[in-house]
Amino acid sequence: MATDTLSELVEANDVPGMQQWLGEHAPYEIADELGRNDSLTAVLLFRLLDKDRAIDVFEELDPVDQQKILYGLRDKAFGELVEAMDPDDRARLLGEAPAKFAQRVLSGLSEGERAMTARLLGYDEGTVGRHMSPKAVLLRGSLTAQQALATVRAKGIDAETVYTLPVVDNSRRFQGVVALRDLVISDENTTVAELADSEVPTAKATDDSEAAARLMQEANLLDLTVVDSEDRVIGLLTIDDAVEVIEAADTEDVARQSATAPWTGHYMAVSVLQLAWSRVIWLMLLLLAASLTIGVLDFFEDELETVVQLAIFIPMLVGTGGNAGAQAATAAVRALAVGELRTGDVLRVAFRESRVGLLLGLTLAAVTFVLGMILVGDLNVGIAVSLSLVLICVWAAIIGGTMPLLAKRVGIDPAVVSAPLVTTFVDATGLVFYFLIALAVHPAL
């Protein structure tokens, strides 16, 4: 494999070999390799690239990796790279960087680029303004297609995209968009106003960037026009940036659903300490939450001592309850993320999930009863385990399905209260059900 070869070349310190490798691979492949290497090696490899190629590779890097590279460069190369970046990429880089580093970048920029970057940085992280491309080509509705194409020719070289051209009035207010495709295909005397689509959605610069990106996906847009509070066009959100926003949101949701704090950077390049740190807080919280289960079992210690067989089924019961809760929670978090659920759906979700949970509980209880009779042979324990399982499945499905919606309603990220938290909560309550049922049905208690 070519990639193994690069690590081998690096280990052998074979500079001509590395140069050849770099010449034979596309920028995105080189960027991927740089991301996998430590800072020193990455900078060494980066310096071997000629200038144009270096800019192409740099554009493909994640912000953390861009920072890694920039730290290793001298002022001249440093300045050229940051000046060549698109303003939105630069804002993304600076948003995550230490203040001193940001200062060094900003002071090296030309005045126009600095102003544009500062404007984007004025918007909060997670808003559309942070991710937009401010260099859109705007058109007046009165232009003909031919005139419009001339405008694109004159101004388009500097723009990040020219495939969607916002149409504006004299005050730069949004009137619609025209697609470059339509300008090219239509008769050259057709006016822009005739070709414009005024029904497309726009986003405010202060809007949530994930919602805007998902809107682009739903409405199949290549670019979303960004406006200010007075509906004046100030930029475009392009599809490649939208895809990155969506992927970052999905990655964050997935991390949250496994009780991990989101971290940025490449899995292989991030330090062990950082990985541990991203996990320990939640793990600790869940451990403390799990002390609820200790409390419950401590309370029922006499019953446990009398019928020690009851203990044997505890991991299976809490495990199944946890799994059933996680299933419902994950489905709800995902449906919320992609817009299939709204916070107002709580009662409907509770009703749906209670029926799903009942079906699951009855099926599993039947199996467990047989399993319990074979493995332990105590009919009363079998009955207690099976009945608890039905109750636990219904309970877990309801809690799992509704907690994310309730969280979102009070402004907490739904993914935070998903699988692990639901699981731990369901564990403790499930044990209470179990012992209460055991007390009711077991003659020895």
Added chain:
Amino acid sequence: MATDTLSELVEANDVPGMQQWLGEHAPYEIADELGRNDSLTAVLLFRLLDKDRAIDVFEELDPVDQQKILYGLRDKAFGELVEAMDPDDRARLLGEAPAKFAQRVLSGLSEGERAMTARLLGYDEGTVGRHMSPKAVLLRGSLTAQQALATVRAKGIDAETVYTLPVVDNSRRFQGVVALRDLVISDENTTVAELADSEVPTAKATDDSEAAARLMQEANLLDLTVVDSEDRVIGLLTIDDAVEVIEAADTEDVARQSATAPWTGHYMAVSVLQLAWSRVIWLMLLLLAASLTIGVLDFFEDELETVVQLAIFIPMLVGTGGNAGAQAATAAVRALAVGELRTGDVLRVAFRESRVGLLLGLTLAAVTFVLGMILVGDLNVGIAVSLSLVLICVWAAIIGGTMPLLAKRVGIDPAVVSAPLVTTFVDATGLVFYFLIALAVHPAL
């Protein structure tokens, strides 16, 4: 909220009101509402749309919803809709539909559209061929920019996209791509060959569609050229289709990570039975796997009877082991999905995760020891619980981090062996550690 209003209008059977609502909303918003409604209501609403708008709305629907609508339409409206679809959307619809329905669609199509659809359906699900747009506009390298634009004008009306134009030789073999933007901006006598980029990646029609879509994201491409086994251009994968492929893959991964079989359709529209079905198989498998824990506890029943306090910590121990395993598994699955990890990284991942697990285990053990002393007050139990926790965390992190890689190596979807399966496996082994340590340190055993 406008959406509540539509359900109210539907409930009141207020047809003029519904018509007004439909007139005031964009196609993607209407499509979203149709997806949330049952078949009857969706068809009723759809019929209220005028023809052009109906086609726009139809394009925005998910395949399951498209099918729902088509079932409710008469032959004429049915035929017009399917004829107007892009071939790749049509193939996606038919790929998921019953054979009889597919027959009805195909027989209603014009010959050219039918041939194109049949060709796409010839590629397996999950391949690039299924998702490509076969109507690409191809250019020869010898054309000038002006001539190339004339070609786009002549052939582009029918194409799904004209922003990326593959450059081909006499045998339609791939030479590179030229961006419409560059054709528009550059001098009109520049040749296509001069403007073409030959370094961009291509995909084979038989390639995995998720990998191709992620490649587009990584290399920031609007379109990816699709070639056959002899490098002849046969279509384009467009970014909007790629985004859908990525989102479907992410949704599937998320479902798998919570032990749910992937299901298609809207959360609120899918039936309770379908939801239960998507969950019950895995839940059952995990339940059977959890009988391992029953076996372990059954084996150590004498020890449990002697020191019943040991039982009190079981849910916390297995819960924490499960959480630590899920964290590592989810990180590994995600890193594999986005290309940060390769299957060859198993040993490196195991080493990384063992150190992460050790850090986590030591931290948690310290807290648990204090907690155990306060809640139960048995020093030996406290020692056994703390030592087990360290071992379980290391073990869980290693298993969680490496199982997805090993699964991928033998051709199993990594997401399948992620969180829940890892958790259940770690539960049983963790209990063995716990009792062995208890036997070693507790004087009463």
